[in-house]
Amino acid sequence: MLAWWALDDGQGTLAQDRSGNGFNGLLRGGARFQSFGRVGSGSLALPALLRSSVEMPFVAIPEAETRALWVRTTSSLSAMSLLSYGRDEPGSQLAYEFRLLNGCPQAFVFDGLVAHSFGGPGQSAAVNDGLWHHVAFVRDSSNNAQLYVDAQLQGSRAGFTVGGLGLANSLDLGRRHVGQQAALYYDGELDDVRLYPASLSQMQMAELGKSCVGGFD
Numbered sequence: 430m431l432a433w434w435a436l437d438d439g440q441g442t443l444a445q446d447r448s449g450n451g452f453n454g455l456l457r458g459g460a461r462f463q464s465f466g467r468v469g470s471g472s473l474a475l476p477a478l479l480r481s482s483v484e485m486p487f488v489a490i491p492e493a494e495t496r497a498l499w500v501r502t503t504s505s506l507s508a509m510s511l512l513s514y515g516r517d518e519p520g521s522q523l524a525y526e527f528r529l530l531n532g533c534p535q536a537f538v539f540d541g542l543v544a545h546s547f548g549g550p551g552q553s554a555a556v557n558d559g560l561w562h563h564v565a566f567v568r569d570s571s572n573n574a575q576l577y578v579d580a581q582l583q584g585s586r587a588g589f590t591v592g593g594l595g596l597a598n599s600l601d602l603g604r605r606h607v608g609q610q611a612a613l614y615y616d617g618e619l620d621d622v623r624l625y626p627a628s629l630s631q632m633q634m635a636e637l638g639k640s641c642v643g644g645f646d
Contacts, residue, residue: 432488434602434622437471438462444473444483444602454483454602458614467499467561468621475603477506477616482604490514490597491626496527497565497577497637502557502617507531509615511564512622514597515606523597526605527566528613532557534564534576534583538591545589548576553583561620563638569628580638582631 433448439462444454459479466472475481496512511534513526526537532555535548548566553576556562565577574589575582599606602622605613629637 430623431491431626432485432622432624434483435469436462436466436473436620436622437469439464439471452486452488454485457482457484460603463618466618466620467501472499472501472618472620474618475615477504477509477614480604480614482614483602484606485600485602487598488600488624490525490591493568493570493626493628495565495567495623495625495627495629497563497625497629497634498622499561499563499620500529500556500617501559501561501620502529502532502615503559504557504616505532506616508613509617510601510603510605510613511615511619512602512624513600513605515599515601516597524605525591525597526613527564528605529556529615531555534566534578536566536568536574536576536589538589540592547574547586547589548583552576554578554581557617565629565634565637567628567634573628575628575631577634577638580635582634 430448432452442456446452458481460481516523530549533553537546567575574586603615
């Protein structure tokens, strides 16, 4: 496991990384811990109107990756960022996002020249019904990608390239950080956010969706 933000911290302004790698995040805006959640003893509330997010230490984009987390929202905002890379530099437009588009999980890449996406309405199930849902984006070292909702495969995409993102230097939970501006704030609750330097299998994803504590290395 590369990073694991259980979001059970309860109080304070730091989201502790339980992986042991020290990637502790800083709560921004109106972000606050709650004493209830989907996994463990708490979760994180992110009201978009208060420009809420968690600013993470930069974690280099792995050659293969899995981004997985629990979400609960009723928001009808057109696009809301979940766990996204960007570049903190004036004028930069670079973005690599795992987000909700009209309530449906989607992966989105813009390298400054070309944009492409995978998922969204018609390709992945909507999760903005006020219930907890487990969502995940998986990409292997050959750029084959999958999206999951509640451990159910929503679709696969070959050739989901992430070239041109070598200049990324920021990682945020709950917002899109592009240049020195932030947008696409998530509105709802998050829990048990995990980043793996590997593409988890469908069997592993089913186990992770059962909220097992610990997970996969």
